[in-house]
Amino acid sequence: MSATRTELAARLAVYDRLVEVGIGRRPEVAAALADADCTVTATDVFDAPTPEGVRFVRGDVVARAERVRAGGDPGDPYRVDAVYALNCPAELQRPARDVAHAADADFLFTTLGFEDPVLPVERETVGGETLYVAERRR
Numbered sequence: 001m002s003a004t005r006t007e008l009a010a011r012l013a014v015y016d017r018l019v020e021v022g023i024g025r026r027p028e029v030a031a032a033l034a035d036a037d038c039t040v041t042a043t044d045v046f047d048a049p050t051p052e053g054v055r056f057v058r059g060d061v062v063a064r065a066e067r068v069r070a071g072g073d074p075g076d077p078y079r080v081d082a083v084y085a086l087n088c089p090a091e092l093q094r095p096a097r098d099v100a101h102a103a104d105a106d107f108l109f110t111t112l113g114f115e116d117p118v119l120p121v122e123r124e125t126v127g128g129e130t131l132y133v134a135e136r137r138r
Contacts, residue, residue, distance in 0.1 A: 001028040004127030008086070009033055011126050012108065015082040021061050021096045022085055023048050029086060030054045041077040065095035068102040078103040085109040090118045097134045107134040 001009075009032035012018060016038060020030050023042035027050050033040045034053030041055045042048065050056045057077045068074055083100035085092065088109040097119055100107035109132050111117060121132040 001032065002127075004129050005029055006032065007127035008110075008129060008131065009036070011124070011131060012082065012084055013038055015080070015106070017080040018082045018084060019043060019077050019080050020084055020086070022088065022092065023050065023056075026086065027051050027054065029084075039080075041080070043077060061092060061099055062095045065098045068098055074099045074103040078105065080105050082106045082108060087112050090115050093118050093134075100134070101136070106136075108132065109134075 005028050009029045013033055013036040018033060018038055019041045021043055023030060023044050027042065030040045030042050031051035031054060034051065041057055042050050043057050043059045045060050047058060048056060064074060078099050080103065083096055083105050085096055088096065089112055093109065097107045110129055117132050120135040122135065124131045124133065
């Protein structure tokens with residue numbers, strides 16, 4: 001795992017329960033969090049292999065956000081302290097934030113690199129990466 005991914009995992013390990021949105025084929029951070037005794041669930045719209053200690057739930061955060069906006073509960077697997085997404089495209093930032101906030105969880109993410117966040121954030125430099133922390137509702 002790269003030094004930046006190691007530092008991202010260390011930063012996220014302050015949370016006990018996390019869900020990674022869109023794990024895809026890069027489960028290193030989720031694995032490191034599980035190794036740090038965090039409870040980690042990974043989600044994606046496609047089946048994705050996950051390392052030992054990481055639970056996988058196939059799901060669509062956009063559909064979940066629509067359910068939340070209609071007054072529904074974010075439900076499992078979003079009963080966590082933090083929702084995070086790595087290389088999060090602009091179109092998933094608001095839905096993931098909405099689901100996180102409905103669960104009273106923080107939302108942290110990195111972008112694809114060429115995109116700026118599309119929602120209000122605080123910026124942290126973690127390793128060589130910018131980690132964005134979505135502002136909480138006022």
